[in-house]
Amino acid sequence: MSQGELNIAGGNMPGDSFAGAAETLLRLENITKEFPGVRALSGVHFDLVRGEVHAVCGENGAGKSTLMKIVSGVYQPTEGTIIHKGNKVQYSSPLESEAAGIAIIHQELNLIPHLSVAENIYLAREPRRGFWVDRKKLRADAKRCLDRLGVDIDPDQTVRGLSVAQCQMVEIAKALSLDAEVLIMDEPTSSLTEQETTLLFKVIHDLKRAGVGIVYISHRLDEMAQIVDRVTILRDGRYISTAKFADTTVDQIVAQMVGRSLEEKFPERTSAPTDDVIFAVKGLTRKGVFEDVSFELKRGEILGFAGLMGAGRTEVARAIFGADPLDSGEITFESRVLDIRSPQDAIREGIAYLSEDRKSDGLAVKMSVAANTTLANMEAVSSKFGVIDFAKHNEIARKYVDLLNVKTPSIEQTVRLLSGGNQQKIIIGKWLFRESRILFFDEPTRGIDVGAKFAIYKIMDELAAQGIGVILISSELPEVLGLTDRIAVFHEGRITGVLKTAETNQEEIMRYASGYVPAAQ
Structure with missing residues (x-):
């Protein structure tokens, strides 16, 4: 047992930890993976002990997801050794790794759209009564997993009708249903609201107390302090360092990830809003989804859409883009009323939508x-x-x-x-x-590292400075506050307020997002 493992066993981890001995659940030695034309990993080392959360950090392309896919049997290593609970192993498929007690929540969703939530959670593991699937037990077991996450999703609902955030919660429920000893979470909060993230972190603490080892991959470094015990950093497919999270800082982690210090999270704004309204919608309604939505976008500004999951932000953007139907309302671009019935119409008019999925x-x-x-x-x-x-x-x-x-x-x-x-x-x-002239960025930095985020933020600012309309839809309130000029806050399909970014804060945004509108509004 290494000194690092002894320290963890001694109770130096944040939060509630497993009370038993710090057994090494997983050890990776000298892992190398080559694809045609590229070496994704080169001599990477990693270990995970029982009852800890061990984060893996790195820029996009650093090899984090590739490393975890090797652990879970999606890929096989070109070189190197995997030791699982003291035994040298090499899993040839995810089914093999799951049977051995390793579960992974992939960054990219892997659900089957035409099946129900319950069927997805227990796919190929359905409870049976003789030759038949026990539908009653299937539903009850799935509901128990969803309730554990504190989410209100009908187990009988078809997955294709869920939002990206809801699908992410189903993926998490699916992994929890396996009762795995090693749980790999690849960007689990990238689609979740702050409230949903809090619920997930509670589940993670419960899992730690039960002795589950969790590998945690996320670009949201600020949230890691709540759950992470150790952090391993990769850069360009190579191992850089491992340290206790409590003994390092976010700035130090970022510097090792990118190979340089990163002083600013958001670029200095070069664009400035004018009084010239270039794009406006009035009374947009889609029955049962959103109602009477109106807003204006001024030349040179970045307008933010904020709100909780299911508030209608994405649904409004998709309807404007012609991907979903509208029952009523008017869309105006540079004083000209548009007739948009399909994405092709929107694209011809210069409107682009960068989907969250x-x-x-x-x-x-x-x-x-x-x-x-x-x-x-x-x-x-x-x-x-x-x-x-x-x-x-x-x-x-x-x-x-x-x-x-x-x-x-x-x-x-x-x-x-x-x-x-x-x-x-x-x-x-x-x-x-x-050369689109109105761009809806729907969760544009989901799953993107801090260095790349800055580059995308800078592009958005440059577009606004050129007079191109930019609308940012984001569940990360610091991102909305750091980039926008005004923020339209959604609640249950309506805009409850449009706030000047310089004059508001996260608390006020959350009040509007929860449906609280001050009397003076």
Whole structure:
């Protein structure tokens, strides 16, 4: 047992810890993983003891998710050793690792849309009565997992009708249902509200007390102090360091992640709002979803959408983009009333929507980086006869790969092989190339590291400075407060207030998001 394990056993961890001996549940030695054209991991070391939360931090492309996929049997290492509870192992599939007591909550959702919540939670493990699935027990067991998380989701509901945040909670419930001794959480709070995150952290503390070892991957470094015991840092696929979280700082972690100090979280704003209203909606209504939504976007400003899960922020953006129907209301762009009935209409009018679910709605994951970058503006890289000019096509792709610092071995790399953050950058590049004039950024930094976040924030500011309309939808209130000029706060499908960012704070936003409207409003 190492000195680090002895320290943990001695009770130096934050919060409630497992009272038993600090057994090493998992040890990774000299793990290397090569893909065609790229070495994702090189000689990485990691260990996890019973009853601790061990964070793995690094920029996008650092190898965090790849390392965890090796542990869970999705990938096999090119070199190196995995030791699980004292035994040398190599799992050839997630089913093997799950049977051995290892569960993973992936950053990218892996639910089957046409099945129910309960069926997804217990997929391939359904309780049976003879030859038949015991539906009553299936529902009861699923409800017990959901209740443990404190979420109100009907186990019989079809997954395709859930929001991204609700799907994330189902993924977490699915992992909890396995009663695993090793639980890997890859960006578990990226889609969750502050309230849902608090509930999840309570579950994590309960799991620690029960002796579960948790590997925690997140770009939300500030929240880690509440749950994390140790932190291991990776950079460019290599091991950098391991330390007790209490003995380090967020600034030190960031410096080791990016190889430099990062003084600012948000760029200095170069754009300034004018009185010129370039985009407005009035009385937007979709029955049962949102009602009488009105707001204005001024030239040079960044407008924020804030609110709790299910408040209607994303639903309004999707309706404006033509992805969902509207029952009534008016959309005006530069004093011209628009008739938008489909995303094609919106794109032609210069409106772009960067979906919160990049995997399903933002990318053609089996196509290349280059193809995804030009996908929304193919006519710009084609002849009048529709023949693609591949020299121009590739030139454009390289331009946006360089501009957004996308980590990819080449522009021909298949997008699904990139990290989640780099996939998000490709989507941004796609809409920048389209030269859209109104951009809805829906959770644009979900699953993106601190260094890349700053670059995206800077792009948003530069777009606003150029007179392009920017609307930010985010569940991270510090992000909304750090970037926007005004904030429209949603509650149950209505805007309860539009606040000047410089004159408000998180507490006031949460009051409006909870439905409390001051009498003077």
